[in-house]
Amino acid sequence: MAGASSYPRTSRYFGIDVAVHVRADGVEVPYLRRRILPPAERLTVLTEHEVSEGDRADLLAYRYFGDAEQWWRIADANPVLDPDELTATPGRRLRITLPDGVPGGLDG
Numbered sequence: 001m002a003g004a005s006s007y008p009r010t011s012r013y014f015g016i017d018v019a020v021h022v023r024a025d026g027v028e029v030p031y032l033r034r035r036i037l038p039p040a041e042r043l044t045v046l047t048e049h050e051v052s053e054g055d056r057a058d059l060l061a062y063r064y065f066g067d068a069e070q071w072w073r074i075a076d077a078n079p080v081l082d083p084d085e086l087t088a089t090p091g092r093r094l095r096i097t098l099p100d101g102v103p104g105g106l107d108g
Contacts, residue, residue, distance in 0.1 A: 010067065010069070010070065012035065012076075016032045016035050018031070019032075019033050037076055040076070043076070043077050043095070043097035043099075045077075045097050046097060046098060047064070047096045048093050048094060048096065049093070050093055051090050051091060051092040051094060052090055053090050056087055057075065057083035057084075057086045060074055060094070061073065061074060071083050073097065073099060074086060074095075074096065076097075077094070077095040077097040078094050
């Protein structure tokens with residue numbers, strides 16, 4: 001059962017290995033290995049967004065990526081764990097980036 005996860009390519013868990021914990025009673029419990037956030041400076045910035053009152057991470061993800069479930073990409077680029085923290089402070093500037101490992105943008 002251990003091995004590569006079957007999450008879709010658009011998931012933050014894509015490519016994260018599945019491991020198995022064997023309990024004392026012999027029952028195998030699958031789990032995903034820890035996801036390490038990419039260093040923010042390694043991500044290619046597409047643009048920046050200034051947070052306005054009423055912004056939400058899912059709405060920003062839809063605006064910039066066409067998919068509300070991609071909010072985690074904004075969280076990765078502005079390293080926070082709680083998506084509400086991204087938009088809690090109007091005026092905050094958020095980096096909108098390509099996914100880790102994707103070259104390109106304005107300068108590449």
